[in-house]
Amino acid sequence: QVQLQQSGAELVKPGASVKMSCKAFGYTFTTYPIEWMKQNHGKSLEWIGNFHPYNDDTKYNEKFKGKAKLTVEKSSSTVYLELSRLTSDDSAVYYCARGNYRYDGGAFDYWGQGTTLTVSS
Amino acid sequence: DIQMTQSPASLSVSVGETVTITCRASENIYSNLAWYQQKQGKSPQLLVYAATNLADGVPSRFSGSGSGTQYSLKINSLQSEDFGSYYCQHFWGTPYTFGGGTKLEIK
Numbered sequence: 001q002v003q004l005q006q007s008g009a010e011l012v013k014p015g016a017s018v019k020m021s022c023k024a025f026g027y028t029f030t031t032y033p034i035e036w037m038k039q040n041h042g043k044s045l046e047w048i049g050n051f052h053p054y055n056d057d058t059k060y061n062e063k064f065k066g067k068a069k070l071t072v073e074k075s076s077s078t079v080y081l082e083l084s085r086l087t088s089d090d091s092a093v094y095y096c097a098r099g100n101y102r103y104d105g106g107a108f109d110y111w112g113q114g115t116t117l118t119v120s121s
Numbered sequence: 122d123i124q125m126t127q128s129p130a131s132l133s134v135s136v137g138e139t140v141t142i143t144c145r146a147s148e149n150i151y152s153n154l155a156w157y158q159q160k161q162g163k164s165p166q167l168l169v170y171a172a173t174n175l176a177d178g179v180p181s182r183f184s185g186s187g188s189g190t191q192y193s194l195k196i197n198s199l200q201s202e203d204f205g206s207y208y209c210q211h212f213w214g215t216p217y218t219f220g221g222g223t224k225l226e227i228k
Contacts, residue, residue: 035217043222044208044219044220044221044222045165045208045210045219046218046219047210047215047216047217047218047219059215061215061216062216063216095164095165097165100170101212103170103171103174104152104153104170104171104174105151105152105153105154105155105170105171105172105212105213106153106155106170106212106217107155107167107170107171107176107212108155108157108165108167108210109167109170109176111164111165111166112164113164114164
């Protein structure tokens with residue numbers, strides 16, 4: 001069955017970078033984009049951007065340009081989210097999800113379990 | 122960017138009641154709207170896509186409606202497993218913004 005497996009929790013110092021992963025199982029990896037979201041504690045979700053493994057097309061929310069970078073390792077069906085110049089504002093749970101645009105409009109139909117990022121000295 | 126305004130922000134209800142959550146877009150999103158449920162400490166789960174279509178496995182007590190800028194999620198005969206937070210999300214161009222969420226609590 002379709003699963004997205006995210007890497008474990010991270011504790012990182014301010015100013016550093018972090019790279020987290022989202023590994024896809026149970027479907028043809030190149031068929032659907034992988035989406036990334038940020039959720040601050042107790043708050044709503046923000047869409048960071050997406051990466052389509054079929055053609056390496058990448059879209060970013062303007063708010064996260066310069067902060068987030070999406071890359072892929074097709075051999076392992078994994079998409080990576082790298083966050084740079086970390087501050088306490090980056091502390092949050094980060095989710096990946098499968099974007100399904102075969103639905104009218106679109107929907108994120110499968111989600112990873114989330115990666116908790118804590119930025120602290 | 123399109124803004125998504127959800128209401129109410131929180132709701133205290135009893136099992137068996139019917140609830141309606143609304144989502145207003147800052148411009149016409151032509152039914153390109155999804156709803157998600159998120160339980161405490163868990164990932165969001167897709168409930169509804171294209172404003173009115175239930176995702177696979179979603180109970181029929183859930184229903185979505187709306188058009189233009191106004192959308193609703195209705196839950197008939199609320200069950201204990203329905204408590205949690207609900208979010209709308211538009212797909213009318215990037216960034217795909219989410220509503221602020223509605224927290225459904227047990228009365």
